[in-house]
Amino acid sequence: MLDVDTPVTAVPAISGTTRVYALLGDPIAQVRAPGLLNPVLARRGTDAVLVPVHVTAADLGPVVRGLRQMANLDGMLVTVPHKAAVLALADRVTDRARLTGSANALRREPDGTWTADTFDGDGFVRGLVGAGHDPRGGRVCLVGAGGAGSAIAVALLDAGVAALRLVDTDPGRLDALHGRLSPVYPGRVSASPHPLLADVDLAVNATPLGLRPGDPLPFPVGDLPAHAVVADIIMTPVETALLRAASARDLTVQPGLPMLAHQIEAYLEFFRL
């Protein structure tokens, strides 16, 4: 894991030789990747810069097509609301991105074509492994079958979990994700409208619950076995009500923030930086 918390004074000096990376989103003001990635690039002496690109859904096509023709632009990061739409703007989509239904990174290949991949789930799994909670062979309950949940589900299955129980209060969304994953990971994926936690090694919140102070818990930590790990994807606040409740029960907790640092690491690998 990259140490993104070390204070840094150097940020990249931009010249004509600097390679450019774009981060596309709408809104854009809140994005954290430029503030995290650029100091890492500067510290490594890499002559590259990540630049925010504010683009609406209506303008995504022309902007991506324009950026693809920029000869010194080697990659794009993609955040809401463009993660699904950007799949159609790449020449090639990795299996996990197609399965997830979204991509958050595109890179220019040596032959000039563009490949889309997703690292939302990858960063999550890297964070777990980095904290000593390798999910391989374990039983997992994943609450939330939206964009983030889909990415984490695919990454957990690719990481070798034995059994993944998907939970969502929206039956349509739940069935859709279950239907996409079951044929690819036969016998390892189940779906349930309610959290079933008694037999799991890892329980994951992939819903927005916990962003606001009054939110209910996404699942009852009291139902978990004593050895279980409770993971949250919420980054702000760092300690959510869910993680506080889990800690109070002496369960191991995995906050959302490490995911971001591990994603930065994954981006650097993907971009061959």
Added chain:
Amino acid sequence: MLDVDTPVTAVPAISGTTRVYALLGDPIAQVRAPGLLNPVLARRGTDAVLVPVHVTAADLGPVVRGLRQMANLDGMLVTVPHKAAVLALADRVTDRARLTGSANALRREPDGTWTADTFDGDGFVRGLVGAGHDPRGGRVCLVGAGGAGSAIAVALLDAGVAALRLVDTDPGRLDALHGRLSPVYPGRVSASPHPLLADVDLAVNATPLGLRPGDPLPFPVGDLPAHAVVADIIMTPVETALLRAASARDLTVQPGLPMLAHQIEAYLEFFRL
């Protein structure tokens, strides 16, 4: 004039709120504007960054159209070979850019439309004025009727020179520029295939002669009156053979480099930064 030579440690920290400016050219590795402008922005505390955009002539249209749809991109700088082609990609072109036949800056207006302007000549005139050589009311011989010469010719006429003698060894290019300028600045512009220097206050080299060590002088400094100023647009080397010959004759000299710093100042005004 902005002091671009002061050593600077700060360069812009890029976040999601940073406004973006693009510098378009082909090739791009040699451009100096990012290295000059970004430290100025950082020192002023302006949350904006200039990013190099390498784009071929064939791809200029799609790239500019894409950049125009970037909601956090407020302006573009344009260098060779795109200065003429970019006129067709703006909604509005200033009189001087149309007259010059090229633009090197585009900005987004509050209503979302794009205006193209040129500062190549403006930077030159600002440099002259800043050095105490206001050309207003003077007689000028300008050698070189290409892109740079055209821009400088328009700027000198706009700055109020009484008489501008255009010189170029290519009769077609010379006549074209003379034909464009004469109707707009009646009675003030003449054309000659050879430099006529005996009566001028200012002689300007706007040809590439002086870039290479063995180049002949663009005009014979021995023909100039003792009070004349000799200006060169060549920036590398800073002291050209022309300027050395002029200094040897105790003529006042104006090197090319200040033009760049003054252009940066003009860009900041144009971009309302």
